Amino acid sequence: MGIGMFMFLFVTAVSIDSFGIGCVLGLKKVRITMKGIALIAMVSGGMFLLSSYFGHILINFVAPEDAEKIGASALIGIGIYFLWQFFKKDKTTTEEVEPWLHPTKVLNDPVAADVDRSGGIRGKEVWLLGAALSLDTIGAGVSGALIGIPTFHTALLITAATFLMLGGGMLSGTKLSDKAESLSILPGVLLIIIGLIKLS
Numbered sequence: 001m002g003i004g005m006f007m008f009l010f011v012t013a014v015s016i017d018s019f020g021i022g023c024v025l026g027l028k029k030v031r032i033t034m035k036g037i038a039l040i041a042m043v044s045g046g047m048f049l050l051s052s053y054f055g056h057i058l059i060n061f062v063a064p065e066d067a068e069k070i071g072a073s074a075l076i077g078i079g080i081y082f083l084w085q086f087f088k089k090d091k092t093t094t095e096e097v098e099p100w101l102h103p104t105k106v107l108n109d110p111v112a113a114d115v116d117r118s119g120g121i122r123g124k125e126v127w128l129l130g131a132a133l134s135l136d137t138i139g140a141g142v143s144g145a146l147i148g149i150p151t152f153h154t155a156l157l158i159t160a161a162t163f164l165m166l167g168g169g170m171l172s173g174t175k176l177s178d179k180a181e182s183l184s185i186l187p188g189v190l191l192i193i194i195g196l197i198k199l200s
Contacts (some may be wrong), residue, residue, distance in 0.1 A: 015126035026173020043130030045159030055145025071146025076195035082188030106132035
């Protein structure tokens with residue numbers, strides 16, 4: 001499989017959650033400005049870029065033949081974690097959790113990013129949603145560097161894909177929200193597939 005297809009699967013895996021979250025926000029009529037969506041997308045791309053550089057530093061301490069195996073194994077581990085989070089979501093209780101201290105709460109309940117319940121995500125809340133959406137790019141960035149995925153171009157693609165998916169999800173909101181929630185299973189599946197291909 002060519003590097004182009006790997007990049008496509010990789011970018012899809014780390015950004016498709018944005019579409020589902022956008023759909024939920026659209027359904028709940030929680031607004032985000034275009035500037036806010038662009039900032040969230042840049043946070044995701046920036047976090048991938050930063051974590052990828054850590055991955056490139058690690059390469060200096062790992063034998064070349066082992067780096068790809070470690071990266072692939074890490075992607076599989078991240079994918080399994082995503083699947084566990086997806087299936088765990090329906091079993092968790094609705095306890096009050098402070099989203100500023102636990103950004104992962106926003107992934108399970110996107111409306112929690114609207115901390116002040118104003119009907120719009122603005123100011124610091126944009127950074128909160130950006131941090132939540134970029135959580136998966138951190139581990140993926142390190143692993144992606146180890147398996148040889150181009151850093152800068154992938155970061156740009158993640159930024160663009162997150163912008164389009166989050167914005168598109170919000171526009172789709174009421175029509176696709178129920179179906180889009182099931183897309184949350186895709187990141188884990190895709191990362192596992194990429195890892196298995198790289199290990200084979």
